[in-house]
Amino acid sequence: MRTFEKSTKLDNVCYDVRGPVVDEAARMEEDGISILKLNIGNPAPFGFRAQDTIVQTMADNLRNTEGYSDSKGLLSARRAIQNYCRKKNIPGVGVNDIYTGNGVSELIVMVMQGLLNNGDEILMPSPDYPLWTGAANLAGGKPVHYICDEKSNWYPDLRDIRSKITSRTKGIVVINPNNPTGALYPREILEQIVEIAREHELIIFADEIYDRLVMDGKEHVSIASLAPDVFCITMNGLSKSHKIAGYRMGWMCLSGAKEKAKGYIEGLNMLSSMRLCSNVPSQAIVETALRDVDTPDEMILPGGRIYEQREFIYRALNDIPGITATKPEAAFYIFPKIDTERFHIRNDEQFCLDFLKAQQVLLVHGGGFNLSTPDHFRIVYLPCLEELKNATDKLAEFLSTYRQN
Structure with a gap:
């Protein structure tokens, strides 16, 4: 047998x-x-518990969200996400640059499947959120882990990043705020990562799902806001900040040098269409949830x-x-x-x-x-x-x- x-x-x-x-x-x-x-x-x-307004919005829209949406998501949801990108100073994000997902997890798998061929390398932090490493492995790529230094508040080791770039390196993953360390990266660290990506023509993958859960009066800086000339894919969602992990509502947006990644973007569009669409009732709450970004305060x-x-x-x-x-x-x-x-x-x-x-x-x-x-x-x-x-x-x-x- x-x-x-x-x-x-x-x-x-x-x-x-x-x-x-x-x-x-x-x-x-x-x-x-x-x-x-x-x-x-x-x-x-x-x-x-989620705010009553979010739960009620989903309930009110259940009858209107029984069918498939556009593969990238409801226009109302993507417009709300577009406005949020503007607040984060992420440049040049149109509604067609936004993809909703069944949580960020689905989108991580999608971007790795679309990018990596056998033997292609992608830089990942160590420690990391391990779905990034798993998704790269499943796509046939090779995750290469760069050090985040505990003695320096768990910030990425820039020298180590540079030492691990090869001719096979396609991109770099930046998880900020970081899971599992809870670290928040300062602007100057992010600027230097952008410079490395610019120099080596790397795609930046920014996992920013915790950007609304920042304490001590600190400010989260989206790395894409510092990289108008570098192709960036920024991930975010509502699971953590709005306490609705089970609703499965995440998104990604494309910014920067999109003209340099036309083939890759075509692949992302194909992969997005293949799964038809993300959870439509959850898409219906995005506008309500993002209307008040101070919810987690x-x-x-x-x-x-x-x-x-x-x-x-x-x-x-x-x-x-x-x-x-x-x-x-x-x-x-x-x-x-x-x-x-x-x-x-x-x-x-x-x-x-x-x-x-x-x-x-x-x-x-x-x-x-x-x-x-x-x-x-x-x-x-x-x-x-x-x-x-x-x-x-x-x-x-x-x-x-x-x-x-």
Whole structure:
């Protein structure tokens, strides 16, 4: 009988849905064990709710959104996104330069499928949001990871980026604000990345899904706003800032030197048409959602849940012997470092599995984000303060005696 093995291209496609730690958590839940899940950036299970106006807009439009839309999306949605691009100073974005998607995830796969042939290279941050790496692998390309330096607030290492460009390099992915570190890149770093892309004629892929979840009075700068002469594809969406991850509403916009990428754009149009269209009821809420871009303020200003939970988790982690963490400035993730010598850790995935079994808390190991050293893990700090305190207390208790075999 013929058997089928998993393709190696599926390795590292997405840390959230596969792997021994997640599999063990599912098994434990089947046995009736309650698991505190600090592994997925999904606001709804932790009491975050969309504004009533957004939910009502979808309900009011259900009868009008039963059919397919244009493959790129409803004109009303794309016009609202176009206006948002203007507010972000992204130049020259017309309604036909905008594609809606079933979340940004679908669009990441689309842009990689359209760009990469076997052996083509694309620069990715390390640590990264691993769907970018997985999508590049599935397309037949070769993800090449550049260092983001923890000692420099997790900013991209520009020298390392330059050293990894070859004749096969097609583009560079910039995740800002960053998942998993919560870093926010300053304008001067972005300007230097643009200069590198300009010099080597690279496409810039900007993942900016967390651009409305920036704290401490900082400003998010869209890298495309600094690159009017470089072809850029900017990704964004509503899942995180408007607390509607399950609605699956994302978009991408093309800007800059579009005339240099005509063949690629034709391919994107074809791929967009092949899936007919994105979720039409979710498209209908875009105009309402983007009418007030200050919606997330209630979460990220002092006194807001995300802000206060960020403050707590940062202090609590750094109070645990053997753990240090850089304070995130955006999103709702923190990426602590663990003293591997102190705890004899050689396998970070095993560490997360051991912690799960002992304390029923689910984390993601740093290797899941294509980090080469086994000394980090990611915490999603969306749960309420009481749950976060419970989690950090359990981590401190676990590490007080833990030594990896």
